[in-house]
Amino acid sequence: xxxxQLEAVVGAAAILFSANxxxxxxxxxxxxxxxxxxxxxxxxxxxxISLPQVTVTPPGPDGAQSTGVQIDLSKRITPxxxxxxxxxxxxxxxxxxxxxxxxxxxRTEAQYQLFINGPHEALxxxxxxxxxxxxxxxxxxxxxxxxxxxxxxxxxxxxGDLPRSLPYLRxxxxxxNLGFGFPTKTESAGVPNPTTFNYGFAFEYSFSYLECCVxxxxxxxxxxxxxxxxxxxxxxxxNRIPASHTIGTIQPxxxxxxxxxxxxxxxxxxxxxxxxxxxxxxxxLHFYLDDLFPRSIGRPISxxx
Amino acid sequence: MRRxxxxxxxxxxxxxxxxxxxxxxxxxxxxxxxxxSVSTAPPVVTLWFTQDLEPAFSDVTVTNDGGQxxxxxxxxxxxxxxxxxxxxxxxxxRGTYTVSWHVVSVDTHPTEGTFTFDxxxx
Numbered sequence: 001x002x003x004x005q006l007e008a009v010v011g012a013a014a015i016l017f018s019a020n021x022x023x024x025x026x027x028x029x030x031x032x033x034x035x036x037x038x039x040x041x042x043x044x045x046x047x048x049i050s051l052p053q054v055t056v057t058p059p060g061p062d063g064a065q066s067t068g069v070q071i072d073l074s075k076r077i078t079p080x081x082x083x084x085x086x087x088x089x090x091x092x093x094x095x096x097x098x099x100x101x102x103x104x105x106x107r108t109e110a111q112y113q114l115f116i117n118g119p120h121e122a123l124x125x126x127x128x129x130x131x132x133x134x135x136x137x138x139x140x141x142x143x144x145x146x147x148x149x150x151x152x153x154x155x156x157x158x159x160g161d162l163p164r165s166l167p168y169l170r171x172x173x174x175x176x177n178l179g180f181g182f183p184t185k186t187e188s189a190g191v192p193n194p195t196t197f198n199y200g201f202a203f204e205y206s207f208s209y210l211e212c213c214v215x216x217x218x219x220x221x222x223x224x225x226x227x228x229x230x231x232x233x234x235x236x237x238x239n240r241i242p243a244s245h246t247i248g249t250i251q252p253x254x255x256x257x258x259x260x261x262x263x264x265x266x267x268x269x270x271x272x273x274x275x276x277x278x279x280x281x282x283x284x285l286h287f288y289l290d291d292l293f294p295r296s297i298g299r300p301i302s303x304x305x
Numbered sequence: 306m307r308r309x310x311x312x313x314x315x316x317x318x319x320x321x322x323x324x325x326x327x328x329x330x331x332x333x334x335x336x337x338x339x340x341x342s343v344s345t346a347p348p349v350v351t352l353w354f355t356q357d358l359e360p361a362f363s364d365v366t367v368t369n370d371g372g373q374x375x376x377x378x379x380x381x382x383x384x385x386x387x388x389x390x391x392x393x394x395x396x397x398x399r400g401t402y403t404v405s406w407h408v409v410s411v412d413t414h415p416t417e418g419t420f421t422f423d424x425x426x427x
Contacts, residue, residue: 028329031418118417164421167340212332213420215340221333221355259329259355291329294412 030118041177045082063095102137121158152179200233399425
């Protein structure tokens, strides 16, 4: 039971940055293609679905380990606004106790595309994540019994506008998210629910950008469609528990981006002892609805009629 | 759990396979090659894309270091090659040239890009 309580302590914060992986952008800024990253929030409204994302977390500080199967749907309402809805089925294996299963909390996000700057390959998006109370298995899995509101700013920047004297740096892109999580209850079962600062970054190297826009080094499909990347995401409490109890993960991996879908896989390493130890992994199959259904559901709802 | 996973993945794959839609057009390769150096001036620039293009909304231009167009502005999509753009060039002196393309795939997705090639240094 101790492991379940610990799960609840970090639950809200951890869910916040795992929820950010629900952002399913498949976007462009000028000639830069930004894939949907697995961990960090993407800076695009989009029409996409993760079906599925499978995550095996590293063992937590108390040895508890979970496996999750997650589905996330991202849908544009207008060309500049969108929503995301997602949920996760989870199997939690506490150390020395029987495993428990069930659904995590329902997660939604409302999004507004703040800007897209093609020449500078830059993007900005405002979002409001909501993790809904009592929509997951609270007692057994540590799903929250409170709602969390998490405003966020997501950004992306490609380095394609670097001088041509630095050709091999131009395929690099960085995306990231900065936000806060505000719980609607200050504590649950005697455990404090902190307000949190959430931040994450993805550092990408696009072989397709190298081939199309910098230098043809002879890579062809499928290798030219690979995007090696490293993602990091952290959640820092800013009240009720010490800020030193920051949790986070570092996730190196690769995404293969095709015409209609992408496949991503990353290793998961805890960033510190509050997050856990050992390693885990995540796999994602992710479909571009705007490419699969360009004349129907892949369009913004405002363009359906 | 295993059945659930298999069903999810199979469902997703079937959805993808069942749809013969088009998608964003990526530049597959070009001649002269992206970022290349060629010893003699090419008479045309040819771009190969991953999807068929809408002729009315697809274009390519070639400019010199001074930003002046050096292409002939003709026949961007060769007959029978709906995934290609091709444009004739004026005789090019030594220098660096920028190819700028903007295309719309047949399902209306727009993409764009630029790259350079050098003449006389290959």
